[in-house]
Amino acid sequence: MKALQNVLMGDLAFFQALIYSLIGLIILLILRLATKKLFCKKCEDVFKDYKRRKYFNNLYLVIYIISLLFIWYKSSSDILAFLGIFSAGLAIAMKDVIINSISGFYILSTKPFQVGQRIEVAGQIGDVIDIGFFEFKLLEVGHRMGGEQSTGRIVHLPNAILFSSPLANYDKGFQFIWNEQQVSLSLDSNWELAKVFFYEILQRHILDDQEEAKEQIASAGSKYLIYYNNLDPIIYTEVKDGKIVFFLRYLCKPRQRRTLEHLIWEDILKEVRGRTDIHLV
Template identity: 30%
Template sequence: MIDFDLVNKWINTNPVLVSIIKFMIALVLILIVIQLLRRYLKKKISNTVIRYKAQKGIEFIGYVILIFLAIVYFSGSIKDFTIIIGLFTAGLAFTLQELILSIAGSVYIFLVKVYKPGDRIEINGIKGDVIDVDSIYTTMMEIGQWVSSDNYSGRIVKLSNAFVFKGPIYNYSQDFPFIWDEFNLPIRYGSDIDLAKLIILKIASETLSDYTAKSKEQWNEVVNKFYIEDAEVDPTLAISLTDNWIQFNLRYIVDFKKRRLTKHTLNEKILLEIEKTNGKIILASTTIELIKIPDLKTKRDGEVK
């Protein structure tokens, strides 16, 4: 049988310990509720984007409630909120500065919209698609490294949110989900240059028509939003002369996730059309011209000079 007098006596003599136990119970209950709500939303919401944002919203609200509860519970009054926050920040600023900076970075990312899940970014020398942003880390699916072009390497990278304050962030998709790309075609001297220009620009315009049309509208929004000059989004061709060939430089706009595929398609179509010209256009390659072959003197064994 429980001796309630003894229990009350223990509670009265250990008020701090009792407060901590009560707070831990409240903490566990709130965490359980957060997880239950996340699972409920996962089952009920089919849209991936909305489900992700709803789960993150519940998680954020839960953490805010926990912090508020801790401050009110242990201070006993909301009037001490500012003092407690100041003492707490000063005490942890040195030992947990990276953690604090990471949390501040997550708030900055959320408020300023530096990037969001689904964006392709480069930060701290790492390129990849953002697949998650939490209160401490940004999680990315890495691209590049030992694989060519913009293909996934297969590695998932967790990067501290503190890096948003430490260097530039390159965003491939925010506001304007297109990028400019280009490649060079070497054409041999003596080829039909006008025909080559016609073929390259015709194929580029037909292949990239959807990207060009969509990018024009979005580029106008970028120009209106930022202090930036207007730019050419239609495919353009520049010609330069080299020692060995005429170099055609094709510049065009493309979806940031389809750069490699688009370049392959353009090269393939242009090559097929050039082969149909029956020698009017010839792709060039590096050549070596021998001006003079030096005289070589040989001597057989036993031969007297």
Template identity: 40%
Template structure:
């Protein structure tokens, strides 16, 4: 009955059926390709990238074929695209910006899947890159030391043109971290500095320092960048409540909290054994002029 109602001589009906057939066929092909990828590719990152690439190819093929199906005259494609572009530029400028941002991300690769980045004031690990937005598994925020919050954050790809992007993973593959220890003015700050620096060396990762050194040499071929020191270093600074000793050291991007915890525990144990080192904290002092100074107007 439905077949009787359809007039296959109608060009519109033929185009609808042909377009539907193309979509179904390409969907089935894509389904089997993705199934093959899931069974054969063991690496998680490569498997996810391969699936994304398959979806993009199918979408592109469908768009091209269906466009030619619905065009009355293929030679008018240029004119058609011109009017279409003008209309899209006005009505869908944000969508086009997202697509342009996605192309920039795919071609220039400022970050990739698995990278830890800070983008548009959001920190997280990149878990998906789509045409219109990129998905991050958030870290930080109310959780300290760059640990995961468990939230997924979708950032429009157009943001790549207007917000700063920080990549923790590219370049060194590690980051500089600093831990501050405040001791009293009466403490032996030189001894405290020595203990802090020794602890930094005890917990330093030689493979990280060597990897950073190799990457700096490689990066210097393309960028004006130079580092001369990759081992821990300690700095001393005078504060209002005491002497601050700052330990600066290299650590893996995802091990910052672990390394801080290990170093802090070691420092607490070592300072406990030192009689002439005490931690400082903000204090206030009450000064009585009549007891500690002279009376106003006194000649003595």
């Protein structure tokens, strides 16, 4: 009789803990909703609003986890045995979730990238728009669009992907990339004069960026081994497929690459318009 009573008391304690856990979850969801309505009512700065929401969401989650520990501790007569069995089962059933959560802690602590930065990982390029405990989200660029323009799609990536794929950060340390633009001329063109014109165009468009790049290299040099002998634009010449090909190589900011190519092309077209000694092909 006493054994049966103990079993019934154990079952009652279990169901009480389960009910308290569900009530706590409902309260957590209500608090999240209330916080969102309270702080986002007159929000003008999207970035600050995002950081504020993430802070409160993480705070509520920590409080809920601590509450669960107290709830289930009181419902278990042998907490060590309970945690041992529970942890073993959880590790097997939720291996990927655990790895992703550990990776999430790695991202939040070491900050290999942050919200707003452009990264490339596992063949995906995009601007980071959210970082969570289990996944991060990118606003995709490239793929269906040229010049690394936004596609409008949101890509969800598990945090654990950082442990198996290389990560490229466009905005950390040195915030410029080298870009190459090809211009082809016919073999009978005055390529020497064209090269002078094209170099003047490059200098006109990237002068300000060149100075900023030098400052960034000086600043990043204390932390990263970033070293360039020359940041000036350069034009490489090559003859292939019966034409003269110029490779216009210059520094630019990742998000301005397509705009800069557009402006350079327009200036090139204006420069050669009406000329009989320079022929684009």
